[in-house]
Amino acid sequence: EAEVAQSPRYKITEKSQAVAFWCDPISGHATLYWYRQILGQGPELLVQFQDESVVDDSQLPKDRFSAERLKGVDSTLKIQPAELGDSAMYLCASSLELAGAGADTQYFGPGTRLTVL
């Protein structure tokens, strides 16, 4: 069964350093999501792509976070500089279409656990 791939699985960094996460969605999935999940809380959407276009990035801290999906396939999420409060699980998900279009199932990757020291 096809899966969403993410790397790295774990990342430890010092504050003020730059970090990058990579996601490869399920083949053919037009919609890609990046979520942040703090321990004990639900996932919070950071950015949503439809193909290579950003659909929603209203919760993305744009002063330090950036995301791209240049060819509409895989995606990279970057944090520069990292802060202590960025420690969390970063989840990537993909779906066939935009939510509400009928194919709403989101398939999540295993996540990247970020620790900022």
Next chain:
Amino acid sequence: SQKIEQNSEALNIQEGKTATLTCNYTNYSPAYLQWYRQDPGRGPVFLLLIRENEKEKRKERLKVTFDTTLKQSLFHITASQPADSATYLCALLPSGTYKYIFGTGTRLKVLA
């Protein structure tokens, strides 16, 4: 303010019993509501979707109900098993949007 609330306290039940988890929302007009399962250190896994005009959905031992008057969805696992132990998340899609909003999740532990 808009909120999606799930019981933050863990739910412990005996094997074989029915587990019932609650998802309440305020100040949203929902189109869809989904339930996901999440195991520690892993990404959520989709379980069920229910539309705002549907009252109930079933899949094997799982049942979801949706009451838009009470602004509540209930998630039931019948004949629960220790393997059902996990955190269960509800996610709501407000009408006219493309963005699911997740609840905080409820941790379920099924005791053998």
